[in-house]
Amino acid sequence: MTTNAKLLPREKVFRDPVHNYIHIEHQIILDLINTREFQRLRRIKQLGTTALIFHGAEHTRFTHSLGVYELTRRICDNFLRNYPSQTPGDGLWNDQERLVALCAALLHDIGHGPYSHTFERIFNTDHEAWTVRIITAPETQVNQVLRSISPDFPEKVASVIQKTYPNPQVVQMISSQIDADRMDYLLRDAYNTGTKYGLFDVTRILRVMRPFQDGIVIQANGMHAVEDYIVCRYQMYQQVYFHPVSRGMEVILTHLLQRAKYLCEQQGSRQIQTPTLLEPFFENNFTLNDYLRLDDGVLNTYFNYWQDNTDDILRNLAHRFLDRKPLKSIEYTEATKTKLATMTQLVTEAGFDQAYFTATNASFDQPYDAYNPTNQATRIKPQIEVMEADGTLNELSTLSPLVHALANSATGDRRFYFPKEMLQPTDLQLFTPVYQEFQNHIKNGMLI
Structure with missing residues (x-):
């Protein structure tokens, strides 16, 4: 427990366009917002590449984090x-837990890197x-602000993120199947993408939540307001988060x-216009300060340089990303996945490196996980x-x-991704057998 802060x-x-007003009552919350680590979140888009499909989705991790804080404040x-x-021990709410809950809510996403989950997979x-590290590292401004409450306060906030904090009410405010994090990102993403079916009655849900x-x-x-929330979550995943173009x-x-990393490993950083801020990540030898210097803008600047690179693949991919030229895709099933090797080979015969211009992607989500003792996800996210x-x-x-x-x-x-040129060859290529054979395997966006 913690005493009340100033x-x-x-x-x-x-x-705020979603919650109208976000109320800041404690000095420590304002101080955390003003740290360099938290301000960095202004430069990281909440939806990453999805903003290239839903043009209004320019909102950031900064605005989402404020929204999670606000919902947590209302729950408290x-x-x-x-x-x-x-x-x-009566199972009701001890308001001395408020401050740790609010700080954890505000800081829960502070460890996100540029383009979030894509960056995570590559590096x-x-x-x-990283959120825990930023909170607990003595050299960060966030840690210094948290320590103004007590020397062990950063570790308490970090334990909420790690889901080890002893009060489950605080943990579940931030991380459960109906938490402040999910509620804010569904409402905020629906608002900014213009997808009205992502809206639900958050005021009613907050009203009917209670501690035990x-x-x-x-x-x-x-219960019916929660049903609506579950359906909204289902719709947002199917229509927005799993959008095939995104x-x-x-x-x-x-x-x-991956190509930039490969070239740096094989030929040195000069081959890719010396990406100074990315070089430690290509070499897998980066510090906390290296991590905090990255944001979406840093990556986009390097992508801009790479449009003039001498490496054909790097240059091509940089153009495709910055000019929004997505790979096309077709859906495949268990019955048709045996043809993927053939499709990949045809792309190769058309002159594309299959390692960089083809991919398979399977995106699935469970709108709601009823408890299953064999399912680790439901043990982490309580029913x-x-x-x-x-x-x-x-x-x-x-x-x-x-x-x-x-x-x-x-x-x-499940989708197979390939260059759009396979469906729209040039006039000279129009009657080339490789393109015709490729298209013969496709009907109504499905691999047949």
Whole structure:
């Protein structure tokens, strides 16, 4: 537990398109926002390559982090007003936990790198591990601000991110199947992409959340608002997060960084216009300061340089990414995946290096994970419990036929990516057998 931190003389607010006002009451929250590590999040897009498909999705990790903080603040207010702890161990809300919850909510994404998950896959980084490191490293401004509360306060905040903090209510505010993080990114991404089916009644959900001994539950009279939230999450994954063109741009970005890394390893950094800030990552010898100097703009600057590179593949991929020329794709199934080797070979015969101009991508999501002791994901992300008026708890999918239909069923698709030229060859190539054979295997966007 932590004591109350210093309050601002006058509440500060941030205008927000999703939550209207974001209320800052504590000096430490304002100080954390003003750190160099947190300000860096302004330069990292929330949706990465998806912004190249939904042109309004220019929002950043900065705005999302403020939104998660605001929802967590409202949850704390609701718990304090309606479910304050009366005696130790009664399972109700102890408001001395507020500050650690708010700081963890604000900082939960501070470890994201440029283009987030794509960068992680190339350089084997993990944003949660970097979040913990930024919070606990003595040289960061974030750590110095947190230590103004107490010497062990950074470790307490980090333990919430690591899901080891002893109070499960605090952990589940930030990380569960219906937490402040998910609620904000669904609403914020829906707003900025213009996808109205991603909207749900967040005010009602916050109202029907309540603390109990083992975490947070939903009151039974709010079950339908939660059903709506689950359906919205399903729709956002299928229509936005798994958009095939966004995945095609992500493939290009992945291969672009892989090619640059390969050239640096084989021929030295001068071959790719000396990417000073990326060089430590190509050499797998980077520091915390190296990591914090990267953002989307740094990568885009190097991509711009690489458009003039002497390496044909690097130059081609840089043009495709910056000029938004995504790879095309077709869906394949278990029955048709045996043809992928043939399709890849045809792309090679057309003159493209298959390592950089073809890819397979499988994207699946479970809209809701009912508890399964053999499924590690449901053990980490607790199921949603519904509390009846008499205090009885029931898992959500046992009460809702709608959620039951979505529970534990992965939805998504598998796609094969290839250059658009395979479908639109030049006039000289139009009757070349390799292109005709390639297209003969495709019908209505499916591999046949």
